[in-house]
Amino acid sequence: MSLFFVVVSLLAMASGASAVISGNYNCTTYNGTAFVYTPAAVACSNVISDASCQVLYAAPNTLYPAAGNDAERAYACYTTATATPAATVNDMVTAAISNCPKTCGFCCATSAYSCSNVAYPRLTCSTITAAQCASSVWRTIIAEDCPASCGFCNDGGCVDAVTSCANDISICTTVGMQDFVNTYCQKTCSRCSSSTTTASSASSSTCTSYNADSSTSCTAWAKNGFCTNTFYTTAQRKAYCASTCKLC
Known part of the structure; x- marks a missing residue:
């Protein structure tokens, strides 16, 4: 990715230009034309019922966030305003994530999705599909290398390769x-290596001071999700907004 493209994308994120999503860009990615929701934006379940969430967070255009679309979030998901452009209100975002993360397209900001992937993963974390998240071939690798891509952040790098293990x-x-469970049911049967750690703990920050931001727009970008948006790599966030994003 060229520096020019990164800068253009960041400016677009700050302004909301030429995109239907115009209020809050968390859990989105730029596809070359517009900002659209990532698969992780809607990969979780709502805490309360979907019906209740749609009452609390009525979509402004009757279309809700979905992977790959650019439907505007319900304003109540992130602001007290009733139209865009609108400033993000952190309390509104927190409430939406706590109750209706899928309806608001905020799944990537929940604890299961908000850790860091490893620096040098064995596969490209940003292109992981829902099918790979459920695949016995890929699940254990993803849990170790790309936990944020499949909602494995709270699993300590230990998941069942076969999703039905816990059924019995x-x-x-x-x-x-025993050979089967040692390979495919490690979480359910407590067969994970004691040395297994999450990507988030392996890369957790231990520093107390941070490099200065190189951009004066970091505060605005952070409010729109720059520090957590997986479209941007950790290196890119650090290069522009190390202090604001608290990156060593």
Whole structure:
């Protein structure tokens, strides 16, 4: 990615120009034409019922956030204003994430999705699909290298390769199934290596001071999700807004 493209994208994010999403850009990515929601924006479930969330957060254009679309969020998801442009109100975002993250397209900001991926993953974290998140081939690798891509941030790098393991925990002690559970049911059967750690803990910040921001727009960008938006790499966030984003 060229520096020119990064700067243009950042400016577009700050202004909301030429995109339907115009109020808050968290959990979005720029596709070359407009900002659209990432798969992680809607990968979780609402805490309360979907029906209740749609009452609390009625979409301004009857279209709700979905992976790849650019529907404007309900204003109540992020602001007290009733039209855009509108300033992000942190309390409104916190309430939306706590109750209706999927309806508001904020799943990537929940604790399961808001950690850092490793610096040099074995696959490209930004292109991971929902099918890969559920795949017995990829799940354990993703949990270690790209936990934020599949909502594995709270799993300590330990997940079942087969998602149905927990349906019958007797498999953990079944004679003749131990090779299987050791490979495919490590979380359910407590077979994970004790040295397994999450990407977030492996890369957690231990410094108490940060490099100065190189841009004067960091405060505005941070309010629109720059520090957590996985479209931008950790290196890019650090290069522009190390202090604002608290990156060593």
